[in-house]
Amino acid sequence: MKKLTMKQIEAATGGKLVTGNGSLEVSNVCTDSRKAKQGDLFFALIGENHDAHQYLSQVVDAGCRCGVISKETACQELPDDFQAVLVEDTTQALQDLASFYLEQLNLKKIAVTGSTGKTSTRDLTWQVCSEKYKTEKNAGNFNNLIGVPLTILSFAEDAEVAVIEMGMDRFGEIDRLAKLTKPDIGIITNIGLAHIENLGSQENIFKAKMELTNYFDETSTLIIHQNGEFLKKDRVKGLYQTVTTGFDGKSDYIIISDIDDFGAEGIQFTLEHQGQTQKFQLPIPGRHNAFNAALAVAAGGRLGITMEEAARGLAKARLTDKRLTIRGKDGIKVIDDTYNASPDSMKAAIDVLMHTRGLRSVAVLGDMLELGETSREQHQLVGRHAAEQGVESLIAVGKEAEHIAKGAKAAGMEQVLWFSKKQDFLKEMDSMIQKGDVVLVKGSRGMAMEDIVKKIME
Template sequence: MKKLTMKQIEEGTGGRQIQGTSQAVVGEICTDSRRAKAGDLFFALIGDRHDAHKYLGQVIQAGCTDLLICDQAALEETEGGDQVNAILVEDTTKALQNLASYYLNLLNLKKIAVTGSTGKTSTRDMIWYVCQEKYKAQKNVGNLNNHLGVPLTILSFEEDTQVGILEMGMDKLGEIDLLAQIARPDIGIITNIGLAHIENLGSQEGIFQAKMELTNYFGEENTLIVHQDDEFLNKERIQGSYRLVTTGFDGKSDYIISRIDDFGAEGIQFTLEHQGRTQRFSLPVPGRHNAFNGALAVAAGAELGITMEEAARGLAKVQLTDKRLTVRGKNGIKVIDDTYNASPDSMKGAVDVLMHTRGLRSVAILGDMYELGETSREQHSLVGNYAAEKGVQLLVTVGKDARYIAEGAKKAGMKQVRYFPDKKAFLKEIDSIVDKGDVILVKGSRGMEMEEIVKNIME
């Protein structure tokens, strides 16, 4: 982070310094009282369960003497509270967002925002590798992609950052609008429109409208990049004053994808054609669908003057964020760890990866997919049907709605199907189910914490 004075913090947040010196300098933003240290600016955030004003004493004892608060009485009641530099605001969360927007205006960088139902984090990571071939680029750490994570990511950008890549998540209308208002991206990318969060948004049309909030602050100088083989993301449906760039298989896209070779756990290769030029790409991450994400990353890089040859060098180095199609091996067993989250589309994509990965037996351990609303039973059943059609040899389903995955597979003629109502029941029998030579896919929604199963297998 570029160092800021308390005077600048006051200006950026719209707050008022109530004590201390306005010339004090801060080097990092901190929202966790356990990690606060000298030189940080501590934001006393108020959440659904915690009010950080309760920990001001702990923060001050750690040597952090620059505070941003919305409860002046709490500071006055804290030992040592009269010795700090403090700015008072009405809402510390809103102040954090305001400061992020202010901070971006101090930097000279291009901003890329990525959203979509699936593939956001993978695409974000790929863009980072592409951009690193020519620029100093920074991106979200882990999955800091919400109303707090995006501002904190922005405020972590170093002064000489040339490209800022921001993943933006949502589950309700208005959330992408807020993040887009803060970041004002130069380039926007929507990976796809799936069924994730349909419980909150009602329909895929609602999901489409929510994702399109990314363009609410776009003008003629902005670019939106989409994979137009998606039903909703195409030139017929998307209208705006900004420039639209498309990727796809149809031969009519700006970037035409062809010749995808799938090597299972070893990754993929694909060809991309743009304006008469053709480039072959090697991507060391599994999944045919990652050709779509890779093409979006190449298109984003091109907007910044990165050639396809340079982009190919970047994509060849990609390592995805943990728990996203990470392949692990031990004791003759190979595990495809895709436990970060799940939706119907990503479940099917992960099954494809499983079936392209060599082993003596293909095993899919699949958990519940959340936030599917009234479509949940049908979508779980369709995943089971897909697993059966693709030839998965053993299907294990875990969770309340996962029973419909099992039912769908059985209806499609699959014989080797096991269902467990919860992880505890499954883990009691795991040793009798998993065997040497197995290639095992483990996947489910974040709340299922399916990584516990991966840990058990690997141990």
């Protein structure tokens, strides 16, 4: 992060410097009192279940001497050498400071959103852009109204490109993130059913994702993978430019070959763009990552990165942890896709399982949350997909996952078990998984399915 003075922070946040003269400089922003240190700017955020103002003494003890607060009474606990800016809302102030900081940097901004594949597409786009430019991206899952500002405030001052993943579960959140970042290029991966419980319909999910374009102008570019009812060129058109990927000859970037799926070893495919063809090899599993990679190549193309350069970058691709991460222990191969789950990503992960070599395919699948009235049907469809793809053993974990088990049984699968509680399965797991198995573990974030991976790997 480029150094900022407390005077600059006062101006950027619209706050008031209530202690000190504003001369101190900060080189890092922190919201976790346990990690605060000398040279940091601590934001005392207030959430539903916590108020960081109560940890200011801990921050001071750690050597931090700069903070943004929203309670003037907190100043009474601060030492004389602490410099504090008082604001109305510390979360909004964090966003305002990030917006100010971003304006100081001379870089191109690529925003990535979608129902599934956001993080993978972000990682792949970062890999493409890094082949030619100094490129920044979100750390881990920092993709919300707090995570994105923290991401921006970590950018090096000499960064040339930023790839920013944006998540949401309701209307207005993408709008706020787009207003904050003012992206030059936007990518929408797909429109699925994630968060339909909050948004009510797929049409509303589409509208919420399209908030990404709210601050576009004629120089901006929206990139989509043409697939399904919503992501079509005529449905997303605006005053901005539109670039498409897909299988049909009308797309700007055409996937012209069958996608070769080598399981754990990765995939291979060919793209055509403006008469030029290029073969791509990705060392990551999942044929669906060809679609994500095509979006990344298209984004790179807008920044002058050739397909040949993009191919070199993608050949080195690595995905964020818990996204189709393949681990091994005692002859058991584990596909750890535990970060989150939706109907589309569940089916894609099952496909990866079936292309990964082993003696027996085992799917341990947990609840998919926030599906609202569609939950029962979507869980049953996942179970049916597992049966149709030939999964040999299915273990469903969680209340809603009972319907995965029912869907699999209805489609003819014989080895199907259901546990309403994860702990009950963990007690019996050793008798159900054996040497030579390839085990897919996946479920929504709230299910913490990584506990199962951890026990297998012990």
